[in-house]
Amino acid sequence: MHVRAPGKVNLFLEVGRVLPDGYHALATAFQAVSLCEDIWATPAEGFSVSVRGPVDVSGVPRDDRNLAVRAARLLAAKTGYAGGVHLEIHKAVPVAGGMGGGSADAAAALVACDALWDTHLTSAQLHALAARLGADVPFALRGGTAVGTGRGDELSSALARGRFDWVFVTASEGLSTPEVYGALDRHRERHRFDIEPSAAGPRVEPDVLHALRAGDPAALAAALRNDLQVAALALRPDLADVLVSGERAGALAGIVSGSGPTLAFLCADEAAAADVAGSLAADGFDAHVAYGAVPGARVVTG
Structure with a gap:
């Protein structure tokens, strides 16, 4: 199963006070851009990941710290799926660059595994899992242009015309x-x-x-x-x-x-x-x- 997910740019980011959970209150306008991550998911007994791409991927973890692997494990636990998956990630979004590449990997893994395993989660259920993985993951699922509040994961549509x-x-x-x-x-x-x-x-x-x-x-x-x-x-x-x-x-x-x-x-x-x-x-x-x-x-x- 091949899934593509976009990087993002914050057109506007206002950072508020620190919330009780340690995160900051945010108000942001996201736009998904055409620098994308590609993930290929194939059935496997366990959970594993490989990473390649034109950007420097030397700092990307190849174990359970990888956000895509965490996403796959979370989906399996949520749905009771007993098998595993191998995730092959082709990265085009800069690593640790403020463009949400890891979040895009997680979103792509959720969509890829949901399709591969025929778990048929709704968009709302996938969004809830995405929010547990990181504040930018729900937007990588959604794409387009949106306003984010809370930790940035509470999304509402923003109309954007043209390119x-x-x-x-x-x-x-x-x-x-x-x-x-x-x-x-x-x-x-x-x-x-x-x-x-x-x-x-x-x-x-x-x-x-x-x-x-x-x-x-x-x-x-x-x-x-x-x-x-x-x-x-x-x-x-x-x-x-x-x-x-x-x-x-x-x-x-x-x-x-x-x-x-x-x-x-x-x-x-x-x-x-x-x-x-x-x-x-x-x-x-x-x-x-x-x-x-x-x-x-x-x-x-x-």
Whole structure:
């Protein structure tokens, strides 16, 4: 069974206070993009995984720590399936890059094993399992464009017209999401009288939703925001120079993708994205062209 699931970019990410479970309250606008993960699931006695792809996969676990394996085991436990599965993962989303590649693997594994094992879970049941695996997994199941609240896993539709063209610049060294959130907490503590999170809780700004509905890249570029960017740049100051380079190359705007270190540059159209990627590549950066929005985890036929 072959399943494909997309990476994501956070068009907007407002980070609120720490919740009792240790996570932060979030309000985010996700868009699924055409950098995707592919998983092939085949019957097996136990649970195993292999990983390959054009991105650096040396840090991806090949045991039960792998999120796709955890997803398969969770589905088996939920449905009473007694067998196992071998998962072959082909990664195209940067590892530890803030684009949800591991979450896409988990979503793809849920869909692949559900189809392979004929367990026939509903979308709601798959979503509930996905939420147990990580905050970004439900969106990787759903795809498209959506608003996420709570930990980011409570999703609602966001209407988006047309196509949005992106250039993603990856880094050879990843950033730990917990470390980035920790750096943000420390930054806010130092500046608590100026930037304390709102007591009303985080929300996605209306300008973001208006730009998506209008299919207007320039308006969306003006509304991009990521509260984690200040923390990611504090941990990796070199990323600031890349943001400047991308905007000088013609991008409408650049932003840290999720917790970083991948940088996302929104461009006016497909031709502009190709120009920006070419300019960044000429400067020695690892640049990838992609577009959104694309569907969530789905079976690939043919």
